[in-house]
Amino acid sequence: MNMSKIVRSAANLLFPFILVFGFYIVLHGHLTPGGGFQGGAVIATGFVLMFVAYSYDFITGCIGAESLHTTETIGLLLFIVTALVALGFGVTFFTNWMLDVGPVLNNPVAYGPNPGDLNTAGFIPVMNLAVGIEVLGALSVIVLYMLSGTKEEI
Amino acid sequence: MFFNLPFIVAALLVILGIITMLIKRNLIKMIMGLALVEAGVNLLLVSIGYRAGGIAPIFTSAPDGVMVMPTVQAMTLTNIVIGIATTALLLSFVMVIYRMYGTANAEKVRKLRG
């Protein structure tokens, strides 16, 4: 069942901002407090807001549990493959192999107040992104399944 | 005494959580007790890792001073993540049990005996 028009409008308005804020936390995970899990959880709350505002049938018409599952799997695979690539560089599993390789993600972090340089910290931003999309998929799918459980009659 | 306060509170939280799990009969409240235990452990971890005036260990060119060893903070975060996974799993179990048995009272959810 859809909630009232006020709730739906407010949810529509807030949803993009929650997404932006969540991805901000994910991408700045190596600079500021936060990171993949926290940002992913914020994004998932955006999805949960939509689940609450709209009816279960409407939501599953827009975004299936299958696609959320796929998101989760892709995040996990990105994480493990990034860790495994390190073996190809002759270093051990989970070594930060992007550090000292080319100009990508390789600046030193400046001390003191600064706007924040995203181009730092080697593969940690990549890992954060992987964890972020994994968590957003997983948490949304958990809530979606719980919602489907409450729908059924006892 | 004052600086030991976090440790005392952590121990209290753990004990309260275990008592909750033992005396409450509602499955959801038992899971709340488990969450209390988890909160107590997290508080213990964070209080062990606290260093007054420490610097966050993320700067390559930081000034001299006490830097915080972030091990316990990382442990706490990991435990929070694990805790969320556990709580979600347990709550979905309770949902299924409520649907199958029609109750979430631990005394009535006892088909397995012997």
Add this chain to the structure above:
Amino acid sequence: MMQELLLQNLPALLLAVPMLGAFATPLIGKASGGARNLWAVAIMLATLAVAVLLTAQVLSTGTVVYTFGAETPDLTVPADSGGIPIRIIFTVDAMGAFMALAASFVGLGVMLYSFASASRSTGQNGYYALLLLLVVGILGMVCTGDMFNFFVFLEINSLAGAALVASRVDKGVAVEAGLKYAVLSTLGGLLVLFAIALLYGQYGALNIAVIASRMLFTPLDQIALVMLLVALAMKAGAVPMHFWTPDAYSMAPSSITALLVVASQASLYGVFRVVFTLYGLTLEYATIGWIIIILGVLSMFVGVTMAIPQKDVKRLMAYHAVSQTGYMLLGVGVGLAVLGNQQLLDTYGVIAMEGGIFHIINHAMYKGLLFLTAGAIFYRTGTRNLNQLGGLGHSMKWTMVFFIIGALAIAGIPPFNGFASKLMIYESVFLFNPLLAIIAMVVSILTLASFVKVFHSIFMGPRLPEYADVREVPAPMIIGMALLSLLVILFGVFPQEVVDLLITPAAGALIDQGGYIASVLGGA
């Protein structure tokens, strides 16, 4: 180049391979179910191959250390770290490698068996992914050299296990068992973490070797020891914390139960690792040793007496699993009780430990086999009630043969593997304390009696009309069971070879605390 890369990174690959498999399984399963099954078994085969290579490496070159996120695997203490290993380190000694080998072998048998047994249920993508994750949890627990890492893998183990126990959601009771298992495992895990926090607060390190080298056995350490022992003994299913075992073991799908046995033994490994390596000679080994012995004797006796009146065949086997866990605790407990006395250790302590450790792998094999046969019977007849079953010997000949092998092995009848390890335990424990050995033998006789009854009521008697159309189970299930029974017989016929090759190094690794510390921190 490729070969060198492989050999250098074996401990990491042992985890990375099944983890990659688990994460990719849902994606492949979406494309085709057959491809997913092939993928899952290929991953398990690869894991077993890595485990075999790793064991060979450990046996030939000694303890293997692997530092995650370092330039080279053996860079345990970086120059600028102030003498502390700051990274997560895997320390695979002979004991860990032995457990990893056992776990991946049972995992392979279970995987093959699952093709047929899970083929009629829904949600198979999740089933295979969780199965592989459970294997990851077990392998991680037995390989890691880091206390916090141990906790993380313990939780992976518990969560995947609980989800699998409850995987037959359509029956409410399975979820009830899963809930019980999950609550107790989580509480146990949190106790372990609390203990780890106490250790970290005092010694400023998480690495087992570093904590062991600094261990002072202060009152806080004693609290931590009690918490670790209680939590891990609970996960291992020792009396008096055994009440979850019959529920979880009987309600899980049989393939999962076989792997859950190994999962509890990983916790048993945790108990041994904590008392021998983490605390070692600093603790009052005689007292702790006797506590473990008493836990073991209680488990043996309570387990078998609870098993005899059971009507549900899997519940009965679950109580026998509790009882068999007691033998391992007894054997290793005797070794711990005489740890400080080199002469007694040489006379019978080491043999007792070897018996206990040998029993771990034997138990994983024959108990896994028995649970798989119970699953095969359930697969065809749809019941586990002993009073309703009967006359299946006419139609399920292979299952009957496998059941006989498993039952004779668990009762300790030669020439099966249970006899070999139990004999080692009897002989050495008799020298330590004759009464304990007599109790162990009586429990063995009761086990035999119980299984004779089960065998009679399932397989003997006339062909029952309601099971007229029961046939033998499909080939993948038979292959899974045959794999395990082959090892049961092999280990029973050549016990001395197995003991020399695997068990003696494993027991030596547990006793040799100094060697463990030196392999991580360097020096001797």
